[in-house]
Every structure is written in C-alpha cells, then in structure tokens.
Amino acid sequence: MVIIEKGIIVLVLGLTFPNLVSCDWFSSISHMEDLIEEETDLVASLSHYIDKQEAKIRHLKRFVKQFDDITMQNAVDYLSHPVNQFRLFKRLAFEWDVIQDTVKENTSTEFVEKLSTKRVNFPDEKDVVGSAQALMRLQDTYKLEIHQLARGNVNGVQAIQMLRPRDWYDVGRIAFEMKDYYHCASWMVALSLMNETLFQSFTKFDVLNHASFCSVQLGDIETAYNASLEMTLIEPSHERNNKNFQYYSEMMKKSDVNLGISSSHQPLSALNPDDLRHYEALCRDEGTNLPAHIGSKLKCYLWTNHNNPRLILQPAKVEELWLSPQLIRFHDVLSDTQMESVKQLARPMLYRSTVNNPDTGKLEHAKYRVAKSAWLEDSDADVIGQVSRRIVDLTGLSLDSAEMLQVANYGVGGQYEPHYDFFGVSSTKLL
DSSP, rough: EEOSSSSOOOOOOOOOOOOOOOOOEEEEOOHHHHHHHHHHHHHHHHHHHHHHHHHHHHHHHHHHTTTHHTTTTTTHHHHHHHHHHHHHHHHHIHHHHHHHHHHHHHOOHHHHHHHHHHTSOOOOOOHHHHHHHHHHHHEEEEHHHHHHTTTTEEEEOOOHHHHHHHHHHHHHHHHHHTHHHHHHHHHHHHTTOGGGGGOSSSHHHHHHHHHHHHHTTTTTTHHHHHHHHHHHHHHHEEEEEEEHHHHHHHHHSTTTTOOSOSSSSTTTOOOOOOHHHHHHHHTTSSSSSOOHHHHHHHHHHEEEETTTTHHSSSSEEEEEETTTTEEEEEEEOHHHHHHHHHHHGGGOOEEOEEEEOOOTTTEEEETTTTEEEEEEEEGOHHHHHHHHHHHHHHOOOOOOTTOEEEEEEEEEEEEEEEOOOOTTTTTOOOO
16 A cells, blocks of 8 residues: 655645535635635725725714804804804805715615625535534544634634634534534533623523433433523423423433433444544544554665666655555655646636445435545646656556546545445446
C-alpha cells in the first residue's frame, strides 16, 4: 500500500455558482470561502447604506437645531425683527420642501437589490442541518465538551465567534427532528444551565421540554425527571408535563428503570460500534504509537526506484510505516506550484461526492461522505500528466487501469468513513 503524502488529496480554493440555487455549501470548505467574499461585499454595501442614513440624520438634526433659539423667544419678540420674518417665510416656502424630500429619500434601494440578487445563491436549510450534523460529529469524534464547542474552542483552537443561545437550541432541535435523541438531550441539557435572560424566541420551558422528552427516549429517567420537575416550577398548571412528572416520579422509585444514556447515539455513521470506536480513536491520534520492537526496525531513506532516470538527481523521500504488509509514505511528492495548479483546475469541477447504493446500484449522496470531488485526466493539463508520471516513477505501477485523478475537498466536519475501494463483477463504479 502506498500513501501519497503531498498533492493527491488537496484542499481546493473558492468557486462561485452564479446560476446554482443550492449546491450543498456545507460539503466543501472551498465553496464556503466564496460565501465569505459574498458576505464581505454585503457588509460593505450595508455600511454604505448606514453612512447614507447617518448623513441624512445629521442633516435633519442641523435643521431642527436652529429652532432651539427660536423656541426660547415668544412669537412677538421673534417676529419683531425683519431678519427673523424673512427666515420664517424662507423656511416655510422652500426649506420644508427640502426636508420632506430628504425624509422621503429611499437610500436602501441599492443594498436591497444587491441582497436580493445574492440571496439566490445563499445556503439554505439543508446547509444549516448539514453544518449542525458536523458539529455533532466533531463532538463525538473528538470527545468535545458542548460548552467548549459552543464557545468556539475546539481542542484549544479558538474561533473568533461563539454560538449564540439560539444556535444551541437550533442544533438540539435539528437533532430532535432527526430522532437523534442523544445529541438533542445533550445540547438541551447543556443549554438549560445557561442564564435564561439570554434566550430569545424560545423559553427555558421549551429547552427543558426537549431535554425531558429526549432523555426518556434514551432510558435516562433521572434526567427526564429533573427536567420535568423544573418545568413544573415554571408552569405549575401544565397538564401534560404534570402527567409526565407523575410518571417519572413513579419510575424513579423502581431500581431498574434508570438505564442511563444509550451508547447507540451515532445516527450519522454507517459503521458498527467497534469499527466506529477505532475510527474515531484514529481521528484523535490515539493508539497510533508503534511498539518499540516494530518502530526500531522502521527507517527513512531516499529512493530512486532502481535508478529511474527522473529520480537519480532528486531521489524520493520515503518513510516506512509498517514492514509486513509493506506500508510506506512518500514525502514532498509535488511542488507547491504543481499543487496550486491542480487546485485551480479542479475548482470549476467540484461537485458533491456520491457513493454507490449496493441495493439499487445508483449513485447517491451519503451522510458518511461529506465532501466535493473533481476528476481530472492527463489531457486536461500538463500538470496532471506530471502527477501521473510522478506516481509511476515512485511506485513502479502502471496507470493503464487507473481511475482519473480525484481531487477532494472536505466540508464542515468533512469525512469519508472507512470503506472498501474494490468492486465485485456486478458492482457499479463509486464516485
């Protein structure tokens, strides 16, 4: 087995789809970069609109301020001076017309038109759901505390923004709609500990209601009971909750009903629990330390592949990872310039990755593969041919039966779970 360390799987930079209403933004970091550019443009347009509004207000305030001196005098004293008389006639004859035009002026047209145009390509509900699922996936895979994750801290890497209380609630609601009661309960229970004065458009009763329902679905009667108890303090006359609370109270008296949170809480995964556990451990870089008697036999060396002419002057850097079966990693396979060229070629061709449905034989999107892919041929550009030759030179393998070069870009919590890359006689090609 050969792992190409540099240049085969690449992160791709942005791309705009001017006529595409929905393109699964959450599945590609590359395309999300375009959203940042679009939003930056909108912010600049909104700032321009605010500047115009502030200029209008300043003009109106200056007009109003001249009346401060007028109101300090009575009408007779004011009109006793001919200059004041002229100013009165001038204001009423002309200046109030200008003020009327200023007030009626619509400075929002440019911004509203720009926003309406851009919204056609904005993310939709599917992208919000996809990114919420990504947060849950990261929460499980890296064993993240919800409070840290919501505050933007992921394994010590701090985001410049935090999730708002409404965001917490929406993540829990999305889990609820998916019947993912584990994540719904965990997010709602965490949210219930927050100061409820920060809640907007939802109440603490709403939060506790979800926490109670989802907890009992998991067999966690104690958490359901505690949430229901707090609900009774908020709405003592709530009939349904009172019945639930009575039921939980009776169940709490039995010693065998508090089953605890179910360990089966990974609806996004197609793996069995044991494989999933190993998979997540590898993502956390756990269990990858080699035994001393194995590691002492591994080495790094320069490789010419039996004096290949293209490797004599600049041999390949090889790292042994395992001896039997042989597993090696090639380092610095491509130059930065080559990788950037591949990225730029792939940009217009990135589409949501699919998998083969073994039951129908059709290609479809899957929750366990969150990415976009592009396929490049040697004839697309010289650099693709260079990549192919580089692979042949390093490995000594023929590419006669190889697929095209696949460039993958992963999205929010992007992943492709462990899978087999071979096919039976009747299998359909997997993309």
